[in-house]
Amino acid sequence: MAPLYARYVPPKSAVASPTVNGLSSTTELPPSPRIPVTDDGRKKRKRSEAEEAERKARKEERKRAKVTQGVKHVDENEAQPGGDLPLPVDGEHSLADGTDEDVLESHNETYGDNADDGEIDAMDLDGEREEQHRSKKDMAVLSKYQKAAKRAAQVQALQDGEADEGGEPEEETELHVQSALLALLLPNPTLSNPPPNDICVSAPTGSGKTLGYVLPVVESLRSRLDTRLRACIVVPTRELVTQAKEVAAMCSAGSGLKIGVAVGHQNFVTEQETLVKKGRRYDPVEYNRLMAKAKRRFRCEEDDEDEDDEDARAGEYMQAAVRMLPDHVPTYTPAVDILICTPGRLVEHLNGTLGFHLDDLEWLIIDEADRLLDQSFQEWVAKVVGSLETKKPESRMGSREKVLKRSRQSEEHYARKVILSATMTRDISKLGALRLRRPSMIVVKGAGGADEDLQGDSEGVQTIGIDGEEAFELPAGLRDKKAQKHDFHILISTDRASRGLDLPALTHVVNYALPTSLATYVHRVGRTARAGRSGEAWTLFADNEGRWFWNEIARSKSVRRPAKVERTKVVLKRRRVILAQNDGETESLRLVDSWMAVNFRELGWEYIERTIMDTLMGLSAITVGAGTLMAIRGDIPAVFKASNLLSGYIGNSFNAVFALINTGWTILMWREARKHSLAVSAASVSIDPKLRIRLKAHAREHQFYAILNGVSVLVSSAGSLISATLWPGYVVIAPCVFTLVFSNLFWRHKLGYDRRPFQSWVDTQCFDVLARLKMLDAINRTLRISRESPISLENCMMAEEKPSSAAIVQFLQEHGLLDDFYSLLRSRYTTNAVSVTTDKASPSGAPPFVTYDHAAVMDAANSCLQKLEIRHFRDEERFLLELYGCYLCIRKEVEQTDDKRKEKIRT
Numbered sequence: 001m002a003p004l005y006a007r008y009v010p011p012k013s014a015v016a017s018p019t020v021n022g023l024s025s026t027t028e029l030p031p032s033p034r035i036p037v038t039d040d041g042r043k044k045r046k047r048s049e050a051e052e053a054e055r056k057a058r059k060e061e062r063k064r065a066k067v068t069q070g071v072k073h074v075d076e077n078e079a080q081p082g083g084d085l086p087l088p089v090d091g092e093h094s095l096a097d098g099t100d101e102d103v104l105e106s107h108n109e110t111y112g113d114n115a116d117d118g119e120i121d122a123m124d125l126d127g128e129r130e131e132q133h134r135s136k137k138d139m140a141v142l143s144k145y146q147k148a149a150k151r152a153a154q155v156q157a158l159q160d161g162e163a164d165e166g167g168e169p170e171e172e173t174e175l176h177v178q179s180a181l182l183a184l185l186l187p188n189p190t191l192s193n194p195p196p197n198d199i200c201v202s203a204p205t206g207s208g209k210t211l212g213y214v215l216p217v218v219e220s221l222r223s224r225l226d227t228r229l230r231a232c233i234v235v236p237t238r239e240l241v242t243q244a245k246e247v248a249a250m251c252s253a254g255s256g257l258k259i260g261v262a263v264g265h266q267n268f269v270t271e272q273e274t275l276v277k278k279g280r281r282y283d284p285v286e287y288n289r290l291m292a293k294a295k296r297r298f299r300c301e302e303d304d305e306d307e308d309d310e311d312a313r314a315g316e317y318m319q320a321a322v323r324m325l326p327d328h329v330p331t332y333t334p335a336v337d338i339l340i341c342t343p344g345r346l347v348e349h350l351n352g353t354l355g356f357h358l359d360d361l362e363w364l365i366i367d368e369a370d371r372l373l374d375q376s377f378q379e380w381v382a383k384v385v386g387s388l389e390t391k392k393p394e395s396r397m398g399s400r401e402k403v404l405k406r407s408r409q410s411e412e413h414y415a416r417k418v419i420l421s422a423t424m425t426r427d428i429s430k431l432g433a434l435r436l437r438r439p440s441m442i443v444v445k446g447a448g449g450a451d452e453d454l455q456g457d458s459e460g461v462q463t464i465g466i467d468g469e470e471a472f473e474l475p476a477g478l479r480d481k482k483a484q485k486h487d488f489h490i491l492i493s494t495d496r497a498s499r500g501l502d503l504p505a506l507t508h509v510v511n512y513a514l515p516t517s518l519a520t521y522v523h524r525v526g527r528t529a530r531a532g533r534s535g536e537a538w539t540l541f542a543d544n545e546g547r548w549f550w551n552e553i554a555r556s557k558s559v560r561r562p563a564k565v566e567r568t569k570v571v572l573k574r575r576r577v578i579l580a581q582n583d584g585e586t587e588s589l590r591l592v593d594s595w596m597a598v599n600f601r602e603l604g605w606e607y608i609e610r611t612i613m614d615t616l617m618g619l620s621a622i623t624v625g626a627g628t629l630m631a632i633r634g635d636i637p638a639v640f641k642a643s644n645l646l647s648g649y650i651g652n653s654f655n656a657v658f659a660l661i662n663t664g665w666t667i668l669m670w671r672e673a674r675k676h677s678l679a680v681s682a683a684s685v686s687i688d689p690k691l692r693i694r695l696k697a698h699a700r701e702h703q704f705y706a707i708l709n710g711v712s713v714l715v716s717s718a719g720s721l722i723s724a725t726l727w728p729g730y731v732v733i734a735p736c737v738f739t740l741v742f743s744n745l746f747w748r749h750k751l752g753y754d755r756r757p758f759q760s761w762v763d764t765q766c767f768d769v770l771a772r773l774k775m776l777d778a779i780n781r782t783l784r785i786s787r788e789s790p791i792s793l794e795n796c797m798m799a800e801e802k803p804s805s806a807a808i809v810q811f812l813q814e815h816g817l818l819d820d821f822y823s824l825l826r827s828r829y830t831t832n833a834v835s836v837t838t839d840k841a842s843p844s845g846a847p848p849f850v851t852y853d854h855a856a857v858m859d860a861a862n863s864c865l866q867k868l869e870i871r872h873f874r875d876e877e878r879f880l881l882e883l884y885g886c887y888l889c890i891r892k893e894v895e896q897t898d899d900k901r902k903e904k905i906r907t
C-alpha cells in the first residue's frame, strides 16, 4: 500500500537535449514563458514600477496601432452577442475570470502582437479585404473579452482580498513538464526560425501534460484569423476528449479560435456540420464540368467499380453539385481551428466528410500515445500520416498559399507532432509509423511515471528531474476544475477510466482486480496524487497472484515511487463474509457454520478420547509391560534401573502427555459451552422460556463433563507418575478410575455422543431448528408420560387418528429414519407388495411418494422405531440443542463484530 506523492520543482533552464537516435547534446533552452495565473495569493511577485510603466506604455502603443489599422474598439455595451460577431462555438470561450487577459497580455509581451506582424500584407487583394474584415471583428471581440476579463479578475481579486492599489494580482507558476514543453514548443523570438522538430514526451501521470501541449498550440494559432483545421489532438477515449476540450477552451478564451470535437458516440452528420461549413459559389464552368461528368456516370460510361476514397468523395461532391442552384457549385470550408478527437472518428471524417482534410495541419498531438499506437483503430496512424504527407492540391489552396508555393516557401509547411504518455513506448517500429522528423525524447522524472520498454535513463533521452519541494499554484482558469464537485464519493470503473481521467480530489485508487500490465498499473494509480497532491493506491491480490505483483510491479525499477510499497496481509474471516450476504442467505450460512462447529466438537472429542488416548495408553502399556518383564532380572543393577525407568517414569509419561492434551481440549470445550450458555442468556431472538432452560442446561452439562473428564485425567496421570516411586500414588488413582467411568457413561448417555449422525439430514436451506426442538420436546414428553415400551408409532406421531402412509413417510423422513424404513420394507416385503418412488428433486419438497400396502408400512415404521427406542428422539433433541447453541453463539459474535464495525465507521 504505497503512498504516492508527486512533487514538482520549477524547471532548470539548461537540460541535456539528446535525440532518440543517440546524438546527444546540451542545449541552452530559451527562458520558458511563464503561465500567468491569478490565484489564492501564495508567492506573489508584483511588478516593479518600471515594469508596470513599460507595460502600460506598450498597451497604449498597441491600442494606437489597432486604431490606425482601422480596428474599432467595441465597448461592452456596444457589443451584442450574436449578430455579426464571431461568437465562440458552443460557449467554449467563456470568461471564467481574469486569466484570459493575463494570458493575452503575457503572450503579447513575450512575442509582440502577432496580429500586427504584417502577415496580412502578404495576402493578395481578394483575401485582404475579407481578412481585414474578420480581423476587425475578432479584435473587437478580443478587446471586449479583455475588458470583461480584467473586470472579472478585479472582482475576483477583491473577493479574495488580494487587490492592491495599482493592479490585478499576478502570479506565475507552471509544472515541470509544462516548462519543458512550453520552452520547446512555443515560437521563440530569441532564436532565428529554428526548424521545427517532433517531440516525444514521457511525463508522470497528473503532471499537467494537457496544459503543456494545449497552451503552445493555442498560442501559436492565436494570431491566425481565418478558420482552418490547424491542430488535431488525438486521445483514446471520449472522456479524455471532453477533458482536453475544457482545457483548450480555457486557454483559447477570447482568441476567436474554434474548437471542435469528434467522438464516436455523436451523430456523424451533426458532427460533420460542426466541422465543415457548407456553402455555394457561382462557378458556371465548374458546374458544367460536373454536370457533364454526372451525365456520363448516369449513362454508365464511367467505370466506378473500383473507386477509391478520393473518387468516392469526388462522386459525393458531384452529387452535391447536382442538388445546387444552376451554375453554382458547393463549397466546403473548415469550421474549426483545433480538433480534439478519438482516432477512429478522425479516420471516419477523413474518409467520409467532404471538405475535411489535414492539409493545413500545423500540430498533430497524440496523447496517451502508447495505447493509441498499440491499437489499430481502423489503421488510423497510416491514414493520418498518409493524409499529412499527401500534397495539397492547388484547388484547395488559398491565393496566399499559391503565392507562397510559387516562391517555394510552402515546402517548409510541416505538421509538428507531439507524442505524449506517462508510459511512453520506445518501440521504434511503433514510433516509426508516425514518420517523426528529427524527434527528441523528453523524459520528465517524478513519482508516478514509468517507461514502457526501458528502465531509467538511456542514451539519447533528455531527462528533467524533479526533486524539489515546491508546491503548485493552480492556474486561475483551472480553479473551477479544482473546485469541481461530483455527486459521488466512490467511482467504480473498468480500465477505461484508467487513462487520463482527471479527478483532482481523488485520494485513493483501489485495484480490485490486478492490472494486466505495468503500464496499466501506472495509469490506474495515476488517477490519484495528481498535480502535487498526495494519494494512495491499494492493490488487492490473492496469495497466488502475489508473486507476480510483487516482482513485476511492486519492486519494478521502471516505476518511480517516493516510497516503498507496503504489504499488509488481510485475513478475511468467514463470518465477516457471511455478514455481507442478504438476510435469507445469512441465516442458512450461520446454520452451516453451526453445523460445522458441532462436527468439529464431536470429531475433537472422538479424536482425543479415542484415537489419541488409545495410542498413548497403548504405548504406556507396552512400556510398563516391558519394564515389568525386565524386573525378572532385577538382580542386575543396570537392568533393575532400566526396568524401573520404563515401568515407572517413561511408561507413565505417556499418560502425562495424554493428560496435558486432554486438559487443553477440555478447557477449550468448557469455554465453548460457557459461551453457549451466555449466548442463550443474551439471545436477541425470541425463544420459548422452557427451551431456553433446556438450552442452558445442555450447555451446563457440557461444562460439567469437561470439568469431570479433564480433572479426572489430570489427577490420574499425576497419580500414576507419583506411583512410580511412592505407593500413595495409587490412592490418588483409585477414585479417578471411578470418575472416569462415570464421565464416560455421562458422555455417552447424557450428552449422546454415540448417537446416530443427525447432521446428514439437516437441510440448512429450510430448517427451522426452534420448531423442530419444540416438536421433539413434545414427542419426548408424550413418550415419557406413556412410559410404553416398546414405543408405538401413534405415540411418536402424537396423532389422534390412525396416520396415513404419506404422513408416516413424512414423519420418518423428518427424523432421519427414512433409510432404515426403506431397508426394512425391502427386507420384509417383496417388491410386488410395496412400490416406493422417491422423488427428492420434487420442487414442492414433498416426501417421497409411496405406493403401498398400508399395513406393511405401519409394520415397518413401528419396527423401525422400536429398534431405536425413545433414545433416538432424545439424541436428536440433544443434537439440535447443541446446534442451536452454536448458532446463537455465532450470531452473537457476528452481531458484536458488526456493531464494532459500525461504530468504527461512525467514528
Ligand SMILES: Nc1ncnc2c1ncn2[C@@H]1O[C@H](COP(=O)(O)OP(=O)(O)OP(=O)(O)O)[C@@H](O)[C@H]1O
Binding pocket: 035, 173, 174, 175, 178, 203, 204, 205, 206, 207, 208, 209, 210, 211, 421, 422, 472, 473, 474, 475, 478, 481, 482, 499, 500, 501, 502, 504, 526, 527, 530, 531
Ligand atoms: N500549472 C499548473 N498548476 C497546477 N495544477 C495544474 C497545472 N497544470 C495542470 N494542472 C492540474 O494538474 C492536473 C493533471 O493535469 P493533466 O490531466 O494534464 O495531467 P496529465 O499529465 O495529462 O495526466 P495523465 O497522464 O494521467 O493523463 C489537472 O487537474 C490540472 O488541472
